[in-house]
Amino acid sequence: MFAALANPHRFMAFSRWxxxxxxxxxxxxxxxxxxxxxxxPPDYQQGTTVRIMFIHVPAAITAEWAYVxxxxxxFFALIFRHALADAAARAAAPLGAAFTLLxxxxxxxxxxxxxxxxxxxxxRLTSVLVLFLLFLGYMALRSAIDDEVKxxxxxxxxxxxxxxxxxxxxxxxDWWNSLHQGESIFTPGGxxxxxxxxxxxxxxxxGYLFAFAALWIERTRTEVWRRRAQSLAVQAAGR
Amino acid sequence: xxxxxALFVWPAYAVxxxxxxxxxxxxxxxxxxxxxxxxxxxxxxxxxxxxx
Numbered sequence: 001m002f003a004a005l006a007n008p009h010r011f012m013a014f015s016r017w018x019x020x021x022x023x024x025x026x027x028x029x030x031x032x033x034x035x036x037x038x039x040x041p042p043d044y045q046q047g048t049t050v051r052i053m054f055i056h057v058p059a060a061i062t063a064e065w066a067y068v069x070x071x072x073x074x075f076f077a078l079i080f081r082h083a084l085a086d087a088a089a090r091a092a093a094p095l096g097a098a099f100t101l102l103x104x105x106x107x108x109x110x111x112x113x114x115x116x117x118x119x120x121x122x123x124r125l126t127s128v129l130v131l132f133l134l135f136l137g138y139m140a141l142r143s144a145i146d147d148e149v150k151x152x153x154x155x156x157x158x159x160x161x162x163x164x165x166x167x168x169x170x171x172x173x174d175w176w177n178s179l180h181q182g183e184s185i186f187t188p189g190g191x192x193x194x195x196x197x198x199x200x201x202x203x204x205x206x207g208y209l210f211a212f213a214a215l216w217i218e219r220t221r222t223e224v225w226r227r228r229a230q231s232l233a234v235q236a237a238g239r
Numbered sequence: 240x241x242x243x244x245a246l247f248v249w250p251a252y253a254v255x256x257x258x259x260x261x262x263x264x265x266x267x268x269x270x271x272x273x274x275x276x277x278x279x280x281x282x283x284x285x286x287x288x289x290x291x
Contacts, residue, residue: 048248049244049247051252052247052251055252055255059255094265098262099258102255102258113244215263215266218267222274225273225277226273229280236280
């Protein structure tokens with residue numbers, strides 16, 4: 001499938017339908033997720049702040065997935081010099097930055113009433129802040145170099161180096177003492193969250209991932225058009 | 240939901256709504272702008288130096 005979609009013409013034909021289908025799937029998951037989230041009872045310890053979980057955890061999961069996509073696309077762009085992979089990497093970065101910022105801001109709004117502080121230099125929070133800086137650094141590096149090919153390669157190397165941050169985020173709550181709660185969904189014994197919270201959380205998380213997919217595909221299409229327009233403009237200027 | 244935590248819960252949802260609105264609008268507006276530009280350049284008549 002990936003080999004077939006590596007062809008820009010095939011990708012454009014496929015993505016014309018894939019983006020709206022993913023967007024529709026996101027709406028169909030997020031709307032009931034929000035409904036069930038607001039219908040859920042307050043948590044016996046956290047009260048109504050538990051509702052922040054339905055937007056905070058999906059944002060954090062999507063932010064990490066966005067970086068996996070950025071790293072994967074950067075790998076193909078760097079090793080196989082594939083232009084579409086480079087376009088996909090460039091398209092993923094601003095979305096990843098937005099989802100990471102959402103995770104940080106909603107986490108802070110959740111932390112203030114529960115921990116008594118907006119921010120703490122805790123391993124989980126700091127590693128997610130590093131993830132945000134990696135997205136910003138990737139975009140800044142691409143913008144700083146005029147030659148798009150060189151910019152793409154330099155940014156791809158940065159993206160690949162930054163992949164080391166993903167296991168640090170994941171295991172930070174196990175490796176270090178942390179204010180942030182430990183893993184409570186993907187645990188060996190099954191989720192530790194009550195079903196009444198788990199269902200809206202699952203709907204929202206999958207909905208966020210579909211929303212990211214829709215936006216990423218559309219932004220990759222835009223990148224293909226941008227490069228096409230610039231190539232045509234250069235041709236026109238040479239006439 | 241108007242308890243003592245409303246001051247934290249509603250801003251979290253508001254920020255999320257704003258971020259989604261920005262992501263969707265920015266994505267669609269950029270897509271439309273570049274698609275139109277590429278289509279306009281493709282339809283542009285060839286210059287005098289063009290062959291074929």
